[in-house]
Amino acid sequence: MKALVNIDIPEIKKIYSGKVRDLYPVDDEHMLIVSTDRVSAFDHIFPNGIPGKGIILNTISTIWFKNINFIKNHIVEDNFSNFPAPYCNYPEFFKDRSVIVRKTKRIDYECVARGYIIGGGWKEYRETGSVSGISLKPGLKMAEKLPEIIFTPATKADVGHDINISIDVMKKDIGEKDAEFLRLMTSKVYEFGRDSLLGAGIILADTKLEFGYINNEIILIDEVLTPDSSRFWDSSLYKTGVSPVSYDKQFIRDYLDNTPWDKNSPPPPLPVEIVSKTAEKYGEIMNKIQEMF
Ligand SMILES: Nc1ncnc2c1ncn2[C@@H]1O[C@H](COP(=O)(O)OP(=O)(O)O)[C@@H](O)[C@H]1O
Numbered sequence: 001m002k003a004l005v006n007i008d009i010p011e012i013k014k015i016y017s018g019k020v021r022d023l024y025p026v027d028d029e030h031m032l033i034v035s036t037d038r039v040s041a042f043d044h045i046f047p048n049g050i051p052g053k054g055i056i057l058n059t060i061s062t063i064w065f066k067n068i069n070f071i072k073n074h075i076v077e078d079n080f081s082n083f084p085a086p087y088c089n090y091p092e093f094f095k096d097r098s099v100i101v102r103k104t105k106r107i108d109y110e111c112v113a114r115g116y117i118i119g120g121g122w123k124e125y126r127e128t129g130s131v132s133g134i135s136l137k138p139g140l141k142m143a144e145k146l147p148e149i150i151f152t153p154a155t156k157a158d159v160g161h162d163i164n165i166s167i168d169v170m171k172k173d174i175g176e177k178d179a180e181f182l183r184l185m186t187s188k189v190y191e192f193g194r195d196s197l198l199g200a201g202i203i204l205a206d207t208k209l210e211f212g213y214i215n216n217e218i219i220l221i222d223e224v225l226t227p228d229s230s231r232f233w234d235s236s237l238y239k240t241g242v243s244p245v246s247y248d249k250q251f252i253r254d255y256l257d258n259t260p261w262d263k264n265s266p267p268p269p270l271p272v273e274i275v276s277k278t279a280e281k282y283g284e285i286m287n288k289i290q291e292m293f
C-alpha cells in the first residue's frame with residue numbers, strides 16, 4: 001500500500017488542508033473531512049506518509065464518537081456508500097478515511113486532559129513546577145500518575161507551536177460558563193477513554209480534544225482518542241522515570257530526539273523502519289479499540 005499524502009482532484013476545491021486532514025465542501029452546514037496518511041511531529045509535516053494511517057485514525061475516531069454519548073459530536077455520515085457526488089466517485093481518496101460532518105465555528109483552543117505527567121506538560125513542570133497555570137506537587141517523576149486529572153488547554157496556533165494557557169485566559173475569551181463546560185467535557189472524555197482502555201491493558205496518559213459551536217451549543221469535533229491526539233501506554237511495561245512504551249506518535253518523537261534534525265527546518269523523510277513500526281503500533285491500538293466495542 002502507498003501512503004496517501006496529497007489529494008488533488010481538479011474537479012473539487014478543498015476548503016482547507018490541515019497537517020493531517022483535508023476539508024472539502026458539501027453544503028452550507030456540512031463538509032467532508034478526509035484523514036490522509038500524512039504524519040506530523042513537533043508541528044512539522046514529514047515528506048513521506050504512513051500507509052493506512054488515515055484509515056486507522058478515521059476508524060478509531062468514529063468508534064469513539066459513536067460510543068461517547070454525553071456530548072454531541074460533528075459526525076453525520078461515516079459510510080462511504082452513502083456519500084454524495086462527487087465524493088462517491090473517488091473511493092481511492094475517500095473510502096474508509098472520510099466522514100461527513102457538521103461545520104462548526106471552531107473554538108480555537110486545544111483542550112487537553114492529563115492523567116500522567118509527560119511530554120510538553122513534563123517539560124513545563126520541570127521548568128516552572130506547574131502546567132497551564134496549575135501548580136503540581138514537587139518531586140514528580142517523568143510519566144508519574146497525577147493525583148487528579150488536570151485540564152491544560154493550549155492555544156491553537158495556525159502557524160507555529162501551540163502555547164499552554166491557563167483556563168482563566170480561556171474564560172476571558174469565551175466566558176466562564178463555556179470554559180467550565182470544556183473543562184468538564186474534556187475530563188469526561190478522558191475518563192471514558194481511560195476506563196474503556198483499562199481492560200485492554202492500555203493506560204491513557206493524556207488526550208487532546210477540539211470543540212466547536214453550532215449556534216450556542218458546543219459539540220465535539222475533529223478527532224477523538226486517536227494515537228495522533230493521545231498517549232496510549234502499555235500498562236504491563238509502565239514505569240516512571242522513563243518515556244513509556246507506547247502505541248502512539250511518541251515512538252516518532254523519541255526517534256527524532258535522537259537525530260540531528262533541529263525541529264525548526266523542513267524535516268527529512270522518516271526511515272522505512274520508523275514508518276512500518278508506527279503503522280504497526282497504530283494498527284495494534286485500532287484492533288484493541290475495535291475489540292472493546
Ligand atoms: N466539525 C468541524 N467544524 C469546524 N472545523 C473542524 C471540524 N472538525 C475539524 N475541524 C478542523 O479541521 C482541521 C482538521 O485538520 P487537521 O489536519 O486535524 O488540522 P491540524 O493541522 O490543526 O491538526 C482542523 O483545523 C480542525 O480544527
Ligand SMILES: [Mg+2]
Nearest residue numbers: 018020222223
Ligand atoms: Mg488536528
